[in-house]
Amino acid sequence: MSGWTRDTAIHLVALTVLFPATGVAAQQVETTGVVTKALDLQRLADFTSARDLLANALARCPIQAEVKACSSRLDYALGYIHQQEAARAPTGREQLLQSAAEYYQSALNATPTNVDAVYNLAIVYRQMGAHEWQQPFFEGAARRDPSRAGIYDVLKGDYYRDRGMRQQALAAYEAAVQVRPDDDVARSRLVSATADAPSGAALRRLISVYESWEARYPDAALAGYLAVIDASRGSDVALARETLVRWASLMAQQRRVNAGMLGALPRDWQDESVRDLAAYLENPIARPATRNWWLQSQDRRDALARVGLALGDTWIANGNYARTDSCWNAALHLVPRGAPSAIDLTRELSLLYFRVPSLDPDQSRFRSLEKELFSEKGAAIMRGDLPTTQRFHTVLGLIYASYGTWGGFGARNATYQLERALQTAAQRDRLERSYQPLGGMHDLLGQAYAETGRRPAAAAAYLTAARAHLDSDQLGAAERASARAQEAGASEESVTAVRRVLDIRRRIAGAEPGSSGLREVCGTSSLAAQPDARDEAVFLARQSFKVWSDCALAGASQAPRRAADAVQLVAGRGMPLANLGDLRRLEGVRAAVLAGVGLAADALPVDPTTEPLSGDVEVGLMLPGEDHAVRVRLDARSVLVSAIVAGLPTTMELPRLKVEGGEVTLVDVPEGVDRSALVRALRAVPGVTAVKDPG
Amino acid sequence: MRPTPILPTRWPSLLPLAVTLLVSATPAHAQERTHVGVQFILGDELYRSELTGAEITQLETDAGSLLAAELGRRIGYLDFRPSDSANYQVQFVVARRSAAPGGTAADALAQIGVFARLRGTSPMTREVYWLTLRRPEDALMPVGTPADILDQLRLKLRLNADYNLLSDSLLVHVPLADSATSLGDPFGWLLPFSRDEVCLDLQSRLQIVGTVPSQIGQLERVLTAEITSVSGTLPSQPTSSEVARFLLFGEAEQGQQHYEELRQAVIAGKLTLRAIYVIKYQPSPCLQPVSPGEGPLVSGGGS
Numbered sequence: 001m002s003g004w005t006r007d008t009a010i011h012l013v014a015l016t017v018l019f020p021a022t023g024v025a026a027q028q029v030e031t032t033g034v035v036t037k038a039l040d041l042q043r044l045a046d047f048t049s050a051r052d053l054l055a056n057a058l059a060r061c062p063i064q065a066e067v068k069a070c071s072s073r074l075d076y077a078l079g080y081i082h083q084q085e086a087a088r089a090p091t092g093r094e095q096l097l098q099s100a101a102e103y104y105q106s107a108l109n110a111t112p113t114n115v116d117a118v119y120n121l122a123i124v125y126r127q128m129g130a131h132e133w134q135q136p137f138f139e140g141a142a143r144r145d146p147s148r149a150g151i152y153d154v155l156k157g158d159y160y161r162d163r164g165m166r167q168q169a170l171a172a173y174e175a176a177v178q179v180r181p182d183d184d185v186a187r188s189r190l191v192s193a194t195a196d197a198p199s200g201a202a203l204r205r206l207i208s209v210y211e212s213w214e215a216r217y218p219d220a221a222l223a224g225y226l227a228v229i230d231a232s233r234g235s236d237v238a239l240a241r242e243t244l245v246r247w248a249s250l251m252a253q254q255r256r257v258n259a260g261m262l263g264a265l266p267r268d269w270q271d272e273s274v275r276d277l278a279a280y281l282e283n284p285i286a287r288p289a290t291r292n293w294w295l296q297s298q299d300r301r302d303a304l305a306r307v308g309l310a311l312g313d314t315w316i317a318n319g320n321y322a323r324t325d326s327c328w329n330a331a332l333h334l335v336p337r338g339a340p341s342a343i344d345l346t347r348e349l350s351l352l353y354f355r356v357p358s359l360d361p362d363q364s365r366f367r368s369l370e371k372e373l374f375s376e377k378g379a380a381i382m383r384g385d386l387p388t389t390q391r392f393h394t395v396l397g398l399i400y401a402s403y404g405t406w407g408g409f410g411a412r413n414a415t416y417q418l419e420r421a422l423q424t425a426a427q428r429d430r431l432e433r434s435y436q437p438l439g440g441m442h443d444l445l446g447q448a449y450a451e452t453g454r455r456p457a458a459a460a461a462y463l464t465a466a467r468a469h470l471d472s473d474q475l476g477a478a479e480r481a482s483a484r485a486q487e488a489g490a491s492e493e494s495v496t497a498v499r500r501v502l503d504i505r506r507r508i509a510g511a512e513p514g515s516s517g518l519r520e521v522c523g524t525s526s527l528a529a530q531p532d533a534r535d536e537a538v539f540l541a542r543q544s545f546k547v548w549s550d551c552a553l554a555g556a557s558q559a560p561r562r563a564a565d566a567v568q569l570v571a572g573r574g575m576p577l578a579n580l581g582d583l584r585r586l587e588g589v590r591a592a593v594l595a596g597v598g599l600a601a602d603a604l605p606v607d608p609t610t611e612p613l614s615g616d617v618e619v620g621l622m623l624p625g626e627d628h629a630v631r632v633r634l635d636a637r638s639v640l641v642s643a644i645v646a647g648l649p650t651t652m653e654l655p656r657l658k659v660e661g662g663e664v665t666l667v668d669v670p671e672g673v674d675r676s677a678l679v680r681a682l683r684a685v686p687g688v689t690a691v692k693d694p695g
Numbered sequence: 696m697r698p699t700p701i702l703p704t705r706w707p708s709l710l711p712l713a714v715t716l717l718v719s720a721t722p723a724h725a726q727e728r729t730h731v732g733v734q735f736i737l738g739d740e741l742y743r744s745e746l747t748g749a750e751i752t753q754l755e756t757d758a759g760s761l762l763a764a765e766l767g768r769r770i771g772y773l774d775f776r777p778s779d780s781a782n783y784q785v786q787f788v789v790a791r792r793s794a795a796p797g798g799t800a801a802d803a804l805a806q807i808g809v810f811a812r813l814r815g816t817s818p819m820t821r822e823v824y825w826l827t828l829r830r831p832e833d834a835l836m837p838v839g840t841p842a843d844i845l846d847q848l849r850l851k852l853r854l855n856a857d858y859n860l861l862s863d864s865l866l867v868h869v870p871l872a873d874s875a876t877s878l879g880d881p882f883g884w885l886l887p888f889s890r891d892e893v894c895l896d897l898q899s900r901l902q903i904v905g906t907v908p909s910q911i912g913q914l915e916r917v918l919t920a921e922i923t924s925v926s927g928t929l930p931s932q933p934t935s936s937e938v939a940r941f942l943l944f945g946e947a948e949q950g951q952q953h954y955e956e957l958r959q960a961v962i963a964g965k966l967t968l969r970a971i972y973v974i975k976y977q978p979s980p981c982l983q984p985v986s987p988g989e990g991p992l993v994s995g996g997g998s
Contacts, residue, residue, distance in 0.1 A: 035988065039986065077987040080986060080987050084984075087891075119982075120985055126982070127891075151980060161897075184858075185978045185979065188977055188978050215855065217855075218857055219858060219860065220859075223859070254857060256857075316793050317793045319794075351831055355802070391830070391832050394832035398803075402803075402804075438835075440836060444835065472837050473839075473840075579839070580839065580846040580850075581840070581842075581843060583846065584846065607854055623847060623851075624829055624836050625808075625827045625829055625830055630850070630854065
């Protein structure tokens, strides 16, 4: 007798003996043992033994309604073993899959809420190929297992597609993308099904979907535009052309432009829009013919100029600076001065001349660009596009600073450009509810003021820089900026205020986690000086968040409560995060707060694609190299739990809780805690709608 | 009573009823996905000067693992692993987009980003500029800690990285397989993979490279094929071919040069397959069933 058979026999005897004698709980334990053993056998590819073991156990399941979980669970396991065997067996796959489906169905008949059985059954059906009898299953799967609705929408779409029901497939894929826009497969399926859009209106609806993908999924958006072009070029050439403009513009933004890019378009589409774009790609330095299709409207011109910008960018990467210079100057003539692409081209040309002085030895070309750019019209347009404006002023400020052109009349100096860059950044932060510390920029502006003899302004700029460096966790840079502020004549009081914060941050950073030194600095230090201005109050709030978080995460006393205070600070004020360090802090303190009451935490969603739920709080975070702030979402439950932890008396040991909506259930109350006092304290927390005490 | 699904007997129209299986000299067999080593190299001096040697080493290791995991999640037909010694190697190198001939001061206003380089496919290294980490106007921004750099990379990989650019420019040169079962009618190749093994779906396009004998020796021939069948689409055959029903089938696209020549070579058993590449990737959800040993079986309301 082989080992497994002997073990199985003993096991079955045990089952037979135990089931009637020890009741439901013992039977559940035994079922678990059988399933575990069967999985071990399956992993050894001994499918026959695994199946036999489960089938024998199934035959012995009690038939009473209260223990139907036995048969349901064994049916599920049998379905799984058959499914695994089908994936590996050289023969008999169809029969194995059919058996797997039957067992899963049986498990579902006993336990309709077994969502994993729904899921596994969906996979089995997909492996069997699409058959008409599967349709009710695929149409109802998302209702039975809503947490996987997006996956079922894709599978339903695939079912329809494979059955030749194209319109239904398209609708299913659209639904899948709505539920799970982050799903590569769902997006890819929708793009593939674009050709089946029944009308121009449906295609336009898809274009708006693809447009919404441009920032987050540019590759999918490009594929979507190509699919629309392919679908519409025969029936609606205007739509195809319009989409071509979008496609070319996005290709340029993604720096994917090259001479062969048009190979992605349908080969037999010989439209003038394609022909004229090909002519431009062949020679972007020459002026396009007046009748060129791309010169006939503003948006086409802008797209073409962006293509030129991207082409030049490719050459610059290869060191072909002169060609880039010619290309960008030619592109600049395609668009009016204030057009967004013109501003980008001017910025890049300025940088080119700065980085390659041989192209502009007497800086005359740089000055000529300035003249173009600071025309009234250009400035007016720039004010409407804040990210572009900030980038432009920053680059010019850095170039002027590098040239040593600190001051002077008008806009052609570092001071003007840096001031405008920082003002624009502040304006963007107000609109996007973000915060860009920009300590280096404030430092440079301080230097610009100092160089032009404006000592009080320099002192203020250096102080702002010191605070910004603290926000960026650049403690050394903050120290240097505060010294420069003092040197420039900043008041003793204001310098001391910054240095007090710096001192606390340094002591926390230098303390061993959990040490007495940490306890001392976290227990006694306070940032709660009286701020004399709103900006300073906001700065102190940001610093408090960092200090409380760092203390909590380093294991200072009352860690969960400090963590809760930190979460509350962000949630209560909608306070933007200053850097990626703050994102890690927020993830850490949120996890600590939830763990304090026995709850698990997953990662914080960054730029989630779903709409926030009631009570969720979103805060901004500006990342380097990005034009817009990303949103970090604190879920309503974490916010409420942090309010609870922060609101309970500090002397009270934290209970374990279950929190659903505003309803709080006591799961485990530590010994010595007065339950009624706890319930009262919980009821007093804003947002708590009910407190249940099963004990 | 357990339901019994009724299996259909019809065959999809994409394949004719009278299919002839012509097995080539190299029959399909279970094959591992091609292993692609992933490496992250912090090449730029701005970053290197801000970190210690140990921090750089750790960051490169962590970022290599992160990239391998993310590529594996996005591009399922290859097996990405953090490694510096695989036959096919993708290196992600942080470097300046272009050097400035104007000297150090001019170089401060540089764009710094991640280049992706493919090694191992030919003596030539293929390279694309992939992700921007710092633009010229970010020149005064702090580089941050290794954790900051890793987090920035993690967010960029999730939020706006262009994976098609990697597929189209680099991974198109890494073979999916070096063997397949060649069929003459329908003319195509049964790949040694099922859909769920390589996450490839219908409409994925393949490039087939093989050689055929001629009077002047072996000639290399290239054809494109499209995956037109993913499961259950080939009729029942003797035991050896039943597996084929669950394999991906790439059907040669008509109208190509050498189409008929190669089809005849396949029928005569004279095509020697060299490699199959994915030139257009249509992802398929690689769904794995939930084991009865994992997690709660029941969620939602009670039964």
